[in-house]
Amino acid sequence: MNIDEILNRLHVGQLNEMQQAAIRIFEEGDDIVLLSPTGSGKTLAYLLPLVSFLKSDVKGVQAVVLVPSRELALQIDQVFRSMGTGYDVMSCYGGRPAMEEHRVMKNMNPSVIIGTPGRMNDHLQKSNFDASTVRLLIIDEFDKCLEFGFQEEMSAVLGQLPCIERRFLLSATDAEEIPRFTGLGKVRKLDFLTLESSLSSRLHLYKVVSPLKDKLETLYRLLCCIGNQSTLVFCNHRASVERVGKYLHEMKVYCETFHGGMEQDERERALYKFRNGSCPVLVSTDLAARGLDIPDIRNVVHYHLPVSEDGFIHRNGRTARWEDEGNAYVLVYQEEEFPSYLSEDMLETYVLPDSELRPPLPEFVTLYIGKGKKDKINKVDIVGFLSKKGNLQKEEIGKVDVKEHHAFVAIARNKAKQVLKLVRNEKIKGVKTLIEVAK
Template sequence: MKGLDNIQQKLGIKLNGMQEAAMNAILHTNKDILVLSPTGSGKTLAYLLPLTQLLNPDNPQIQAVVIVPGRELALQSSEVLNNMGSGLKAIACYGGRTAMEEHRHTKQVCPHIIFATPGRLNDHLDKNNFNIDNIKFIIIDEFDKCLEMGFQNEMSRIFEKLSHVERHILLSATNAKSIPQFVQMGRTEKVDYLSTEQVPDRVTIYKVKSPVKDKLETLRQLLCDIGNQSSIVFLNYRDSVERTASYLEQNRFTVSAFHGGLEQKQREDALYKFTNKSANILISTDLASRGLDIPDIANIIHYHLPENEDGYIHRVGRTARWDKMGKTFFILGPDEALPDYIDGNMVDYQISEELPEPPKPQMATLYIGKGKKDKLSKGDIVGFLCKKGGLQITEIGRIDVKDRYTYVAVSHPRLQHVLQLVQGEKIKGVRTVIEEVK
């Protein structure tokens, strides 16, 4: 088991006040824990760090279950744990693939922690796919979302099956009105770092007037005006996301579309391109308002108004994370007004009369048809792209080596030149597919 200092040094982080308080409560009491803290304040680390000290890596059994509202948060959280190098293993369980496939994967990995959506966790519990006898902790991340009415039946069934669990840890950026009885919270310690501020004062709030009801042209102008910054455009409906993404692509923007109606691979590709700066604009429903840890998002644009105050808080929580600054823009049609729940000083934003061309992303994503199972490493990729592709190390960004393929971000201006140079070349003595992820 690695010590906390070693893990923090590996991650290159210094704990904030909330993380220190949560860690002390989890490590040094036997109580159930309720953590309330703004989006972007590091709640995932606040519970994972103490778990690395409380769970036994030498026991190859599941010792903690983390329940999350969506697959993206499950994947990101398991990746955070795996990056710690603590000796603990994790898997993510969610819909969109067969439970049998996950069951096989679980038997291979022997995880200590499972990150799961409620429905998929119930599926495994119903089939007795896991040994639950060693589970000591249930963590509910984004508990306000997980305990909404749509999840109530699923969640109550989970707690009925895991009634022997010793401790519960609940975390959220907004406070649920009440915690249902079935959660079985015992003596509870509350770590409350929610501010009375609705959004951080590091966020500047702008109002943008659209002269017509259809706001697409105003959005286009705004995105040209703010330039090559990372932006999320929020809409309330899936078909609106598709329509908006299509319009912007026709106008030579590079965007990623993200909503719950997409296939799992499409969603993962969209997020990956946005995260590694191959697309500087994410067009999304409120699915992207929770559970995504993407650094350096400069702008949050409300094409459609948030449906409620909690939705607004979670949307804006994507920017100004930790100690950074951010901006949020409301595009208002002729008959629209801001909801009463929106606090803070509002600034009228005037779009420039002379606009630049649509901004190009910094990076582009390459697909390489080999991965870990082919003995390919990040070092192999860097060496290949520098030697055969003519790139400098500074022109190579994020690299993700999967089992059977690899994604790598490269400088966008150099993309076509790299593709020409590497066609037909061997990587580790084998020819493979190398192409742009579009």
């Protein structure tokens, strides 16, 4: 494995201290528990050792990566593919037919499977892949995976992986206790968590006082001040996410909602709009506090404060990643008490202006294209089509994401009507398709 070549493909300059330590300790042969802040590069800290562990002459699954959410599985899958290792990988998760995954698994014969505990358990119980070749187990966000609600599934999964030789557990927060069923042997604990790293000097903490117990108007005014900067608004409950999202829509704020009660295609579409800049505000439960690798999130807003300090750390970890700076705003009713983990003197007061504020229009809008990979359409085809038929310049076309049966593309908002008119009844690679503003 040539680490320099992989880092070059990933556009990573050099490994940080934590990543170097993880690789060094892994080479020494011990099991590892790695604690490091969100955004510090833990995914690469275990994918590089994972690749070095794989053997090209072994057929079948050699490594299993367990994660608590579909979004994290897809993120890791994407990073692994970008590494260009020559080994096949696939992700497995609920919300789609297990039989479809099994067909892909059978045809691909991957060396690495990334999956959620429930779906991994399903495949193992049906013997959809040979568990005897799996020698490496990685548990990402292990504190979440090993919570009470997940323990039965996790125990069942690990009980069906009899030939594990090495174990690597990672998280941004520690767990009170690691269950025996994980099978940890001689373990090395690498703790890169400090108060300074959890609340980085690049993260600016603000308190925004609401004169009313209902903080909706205060949130609206804050978002108007923030403008088009990428902003995550956290609520503690799904119903609150829906209520906040509905209010912001009524106030003409471009936002999307994100929580576990939504269909996966709805969540996927919301994330895509948030990533490509056509929707600068994402209102979410703590589902978005872990496992989402969305670059350039500038602001985190705590509409509700989480119950635990760990939740506060994970939420704030969505911004000020790597060397970037970011802001975290805590919305509080003027008579509200702070939780024990948060001291009021840690927060600078952010004063909202008295003047009337209006939400800005995002620079981009997302188009939906009703054809995708199954129709032999790729990113180059879409960019070429929009340039030639829609008269768009390169800088007027943003992020393009091609799925199996459809695609999304961000284009300059001020050109959207022109483009839709020009491409009406036009064909992409000889195929007629629906093109409209994504709902």
